[in-house]
Amino acid sequence: MAFTICTWNINSVRLRADLVAALLREEKPDVLCLQETKSPVDKIPFPIFEQLGWKYAQARGEKGYNGVAILSRIPLEPVEHVDWVGKGDARHVAARLPGGEVVHNLYVPAGGDEPDVATNPKFDHKLKFVDQMAAHFEGQDGEAVLVGDLNIAPGEDDVWSHKQLLKVVSHTPIEVEKFEAARARGGWEDVVRKHLPEGKLYSWWSYRARDWDAADKGRRLDHVWATPGLAARSQSARILREARGWEKPSDHAPVFVTFGE
DNA sequence: ATGGTAGTCGCACTA
Numbered sequence: 001m002a003f004t005i006c007t008w009n010i011n012s013v014r015l016r017a018d019l020v021a022a023l024l025r026e027e028k029p030d031v032l033c034l035q036e037t038k039s040p041v042d043k044i045p046f047p048i049f050e051q052l053g054w055k056y057a058q059a060r061g062e063k064g065y066n067g068v069a070i071l072s073r074i075p076l077e078p079v080e081h082v083d084w085v086g087k088g089d090a091r092h093v094a095a096r097l098p099g100g101e102v103v104h105n106l107y108v109p110a111g112g113d114e115p116d117v118a119t120n121p122k123f124d125h126k127l128k129f130v131d132q133m134a135a136h137f138e139g140q141d142g143e144a145v146l147v148g149d150l151n152i153a154p155g156e157d158d159v160w161s162h163k164q165l166l167k168v169v170s171h172t173p174i175e176v177e178k179f180e181a182a183r184a185r186g187g188w189e190d191v192v193r194k195h196l197p198e199g200k201l202y203s204w205w206s207y208r209a210r211d212w213d214a215a216d217k218g219r220r221l222d223h224v225w226a227t228p229g230l231a232a233r234s235q236s237a238r239i240l241r242e243a244r245g246w247e248k249p250s251d252h253a254p255v256f257v258t259f260g261e
Numbered sequence: 262a263t264g265g266t267a268g269t270c271g272c273a274c275t276a
Contacts, residue, residue, distance in 0.1 A: 011276080012268060036276080038269065064269045065276095110276055122275095151276095207266040207276090251267080251276085 001099045002260050003030040003074060007147035007222050008243075009107070009204075009252035013037040013069065017045045019246060020071075023254060024052050027240065030074050031097070033105040035149045037067030044069060060090040068093045068105045068148070076103075082136060085128050099143075101230055106133075106148035111169045123169060126151070130178040137186030143230040145259075146188060149252065150223045152179045155193070157200050158220035170219055188225035191257050195237040203239050204252045213245060224257045233259045 006029035010016050013034055024032065032054065037044060041061040049057070049071050056076040059069035067090045070076060079094035079102055091107040109129055112122030130152070137146075154176045156162040165171040183190065192201070202218025209215045226234060240254045 015268075036268090062270095064271095065274090112275095208264075210265080248267095 001074070001097070002258070003097065004256055004258040005029060005031040005033065005103065005145060005147060005224065006254050006256045007033045007035070007105070007149070007224060008254040009035040009149040009222060009250060011036050011038070011250045011252070013044055013067070014039050016248070016250060017048055019243070019248075019250070021048055021052060022246070023240075023243065024049065024054055024071070027254070027256070029254075029256060030072065031103060032071045033103065033147045034069045034071070035067070035105070035107040037061055037069050038064055039067055041069075058093050058095040060093045062090045066090045066107055068107050070095050070103060070105050072097075074098060082132075084132055085125060087125070091129075102142065102144040104144060104146040104148075106146060106150065108133075108149065108151045110151050111175075113169060115167060115169050115172045115174070126169075127174065127178060130175070130182050134178070134182035134185040137182070137188070140186060140227070143227050145227075145230055145257075146186070146225040147223065147255075149221055150179065151221050152176065153219040153221055154179050155220070157198075158202070160200070160202070160217040160219070165219075170221060183225060186225070187227055189228060189231035190223065191226045191231050191234040192220075192224050192237040192239075192255060194231065194234060195257075196239075201239065202241075202253075203255050205244055207251050222252055222255045224255060226257075226259075230259060233261070235260050
């Protein structure tokens with residue numbers, strides 16, 4: 001079964017339910033994976049999305065922080081999530097599509113400001129999280145897609161300035177090394193770069209820039225990975241940069257990948 | 262070198 005999947009860090013699904021609805025109406029991704037929903041599951045406005053045809057959902061949430069949700073117009077079966085680093089937080093939700101493909105929707109910790117595990121427990125948490133991702137998916141069987149805000153921009157062309165970001169959390173060498181190890185050990189392929197191999201590519205621009213569009217100091221923090229069989233079916237990828245310019249936007253843009261039969 | 266913005270469990274924490 002062919003499908004288009006989209007991943008989007010929405011930064012509050014309740015505040016931006018109208019933006020989610022606009023994306024569903026205008027872009028019609030079969031499966032929409034949201035991060036930073038910042039809402040208990042029972043307060044997510046699912047009826048708005050159901051009315052538009054996205055009547056299947058799997059979500060995990062907490063009050064105020066984190067939170068991940070999968071909205072779908074094709075049926076979903078629940079799949080057990082992982083309690084990464086034993087924190088009991090809502091950073092992973094998973095579901096199975098009718099074709100048997102498993103969708104993993106992840107929100108990797110941002111990691112704080114200082115890239116030093118000795119002084120910054122958030123950075124330690126982030127590195128442990130990515131290490132556990134590597135171990136967890138190693139030797140997996142079946143087809144799967146892993147999407148989400150992975151909070152790491154691995155390549156030189158995934159940031160506005162490789163040199164100026166080498167000591168900035170999200171692009172430090174230790175993060176990039178662990179990120180690539182997690183991807184390789186899980187047998188994942190980066191199906192966004194597969195289809196958009198050349199040039200700068202960003203999915204996030206800080207709220208703090210005076211003019212995010214003109215300054216264009218972005219980073220590619222949001223990713224779509226697929227297992228080899230599914231990656232072979234991938235047909236195209238796209239980042240909806242214009243969504244960053246919508247009224248009261250998320251600081252992340254939606255990332256899409258289309259898979260064929 | 263600093264500070265800039267945004268969201269929520271808001272007068273503090275996260276991103």
